[in-house]
Amino acid sequence: MAFVPRGHKAFNTGRKIWSYLILLTATRSMSSAMKAVVLDKFGGPENMRIGDVGMPEVKDDHVLIKVHATAVNRADVLQRMGKYPPPKGESETLGLEASGVVEFLGANVKKKFKIGEKVMALLAGGGYAEYVSVPDSLVMKVPSGTSLVEAAAIPEVWLTAYQLLHFIGRVQKDDNVLIHAGGSGVGTAAIQMTSLAGAKAFVTAGSSSKLEFAKKLGAYHTANYKEDDFYEVFKKETEGKGINLILDPVGASFWQKNVKSIGLDGRWVLYGLLGGSNIDGNLFGQMLSKRVQITATTLRSRPLKYKKDLVDAFSENVLPHFATGELKPIIDSVFELKDISEAHKTMETAANTGKIVIKVLNEKEEL
Numbered sequence: 001m002a003f004v005p006r007g008h009k010a011f012n013t014g015r016k017i018w019s020y021l022i023l024l025t026a027t028r029s030m031s032s033a034m035k036a037v038v039l040d041k042f043g044g045p046e047n048m049r050i051g052d053v054g055m056p057e058v059k060d061d062h063v064l065i066k067v068h069a070t071a072v073n074r075a076d077v078l079q080r081m082g083k084y085p086p087p088k089g090e091s092e093t094l095g096l097e098a099s100g101v102v103e104f105l106g107a108n109v110k111k112k113f114k115i116g117e118k119v120m121a122l123l124a125g126g127g128y129a130e131y132v133s134v135p136d137s138l139v140m141k142v143p144s145g146t147s148l149v150e151a152a153a154i155p156e157v158w159l160t161a162y163q164l165l166h167f168i169g170r171v172q173k174d175d176n177v178l179i180h181a182g183g184s185g186v187g188t189a190a191i192q193m194t195s196l197a198g199a200k201a202f203v204t205a206g207s208s209s210k211l212e213f214a215k216k217l218g219a220y221h222t223a224n225y226k227e228d229d230f231y232e233v234f235k236k237e238t239e240g241k242g243i244n245l246i247l248d249p250v251g252a253s254f255w256q257k258n259v260k261s262i263g264l265d266g267r268w269v270l271y272g273l274l275g276g277s278n279i280d281g282n283l284f285g286q287m288l289s290k291r292v293q294i295t296a297t298t299l300r301s302r303p304l305k306y307k308k309d310l311v312d313a314f315s316e317n318v319l320p321h322f323a324t325g326e327l328k329p330i331i332d333s334v335f336e337l338k339d340i341s342e343a344h345k346t347m348e349t350a351a352n353t354g355k356i357v358i359k360v361l362n363e364k365e366e367l
């Protein structure tokens with residue numbers, strides 16, 4: 001039975017025996033297979049379909065979540081194309097985040113969750129499925145007043161934006177923060193958290209509707225990168241101080257304007273390559289004269305300890321602001337799991353402002 005953890009050590013202590021018995025009872029009422037999005041071959045969105053896969057292995061420190069919703073990320077699109085394999089040992093199934101209810105707790109779970117409790121989790125893969133098994137340190141309680149559909153839009157992009165702004169970018173009150181792809185999942189989260197930190201968000205995007213939305217989220221100033229030189233637009237508004245922190249998912253096509261925009265001792269965090277990776281020009285010379293620090297970062301491949309620290313800091317400093325309504329997950333659209341190909345097409349045409357959420361449960365099972 002694939003669901004029973006391999007090498008389970010639940011035979012020695014009372015708690016472990018109890019856990020094991022519960023697990024056996026749970027598995028009796030569950031099939032060893034589940035529905036998930038399967039990839040017939042790498043390539044376009046048409047290669048995804050719903051099929052049967054084995055239940056995930058539940059390790060001792062894991063929480064088994066019955067998935068209500070997941071969401072699409074750019075990494076899923078790249079993985080689907082065969083350009084971004086999952087880290088070793090992680091699920092081959094797409095999906096970097098999920099919301100749902102606790103179905104089962106491993107014997108060594110330390111966080112206090114109850115069976116049936118609403119949770120959301122950061123995943124290294126496996127979210128496009130009926131069940132996902134996650135280390136308890138990456139599972140968070142859903143803030144009160146937040147639905148499970150909204151919760152599915154939080155883990156990946158909000159934790160990424162928190163990492164960019166605080167762990168790496170060390171944002172300070174009154175900083176000028178340049179946020180590219182302001183209509184993206186990460187961008188819409190970063191704009192809100194920049195205001196929360198008391199800093200000013202300077203935002204670029206490729207359409208007026210995305211820029212108007214960014215203003216509603218708290219952007220201080222915006223520029224359409226397709227029509228205007230964002231360096232020229234923001235130069236005046238930063239009153240000579242320049243940009244203190246750039247959150248950059250674009251890379252090559254923006255580097256010259258970025259280096260002109262950044263101020264003395266500026267921090268520049270590269271976290272994507274939407275605009276390519278090859279550059280030609282005097283980047284180092286301009287970095288040196290402005291004492292610029294560039295840091296490149298990824299989240300998925302980070303060690304569990306790093307992700308745990310990120311989840312803990314985010315849970316303490318940011319999650320309470322969802323319950324008060326000060327922050328909100330931004331949802332562009334909600335698709336059924338069977339329409340996963342359409343959902344990917346929406347992201348690939350840059351049509352979304354905010355997150356594309358995928359409902360995994362049927363309507364009749366909705367919580």
Ligand SMILES: NC(=O)c1ccc[n+]([C@@H]2O[C@H](COP(=O)([O-])OP(=O)(O)OC[C@H]3O[C@@H](n4cnc5c(N)ncnc54)[C@H](OP(=O)(O)O)[C@@H]3O)[C@@H](O)[C@H]2O)c1
Pocket residue numbers: 072073074075156157160181182183184185186187204205206207210225249250253270271272273274275276297298299300347349350351352354355
């Ligand atoms: N390193 C990490 O840890 C990490 C984690 C999560 C995400 N990411 C990266 O963060 C980025 C955003 O992810 P997401 O899921 O939030 O994306 P998303 O919602 O799909 O939004 C991406 C947006 O970027 C804009 N864009 C696309 N190509 C561009 C280009 N060449 N120049 C300027 N803007 C461009 C498009 O909006 P416009 O209409 O404005 O052009 C597009 O809608 C992706 O690159 C993703 O890979 C990195």
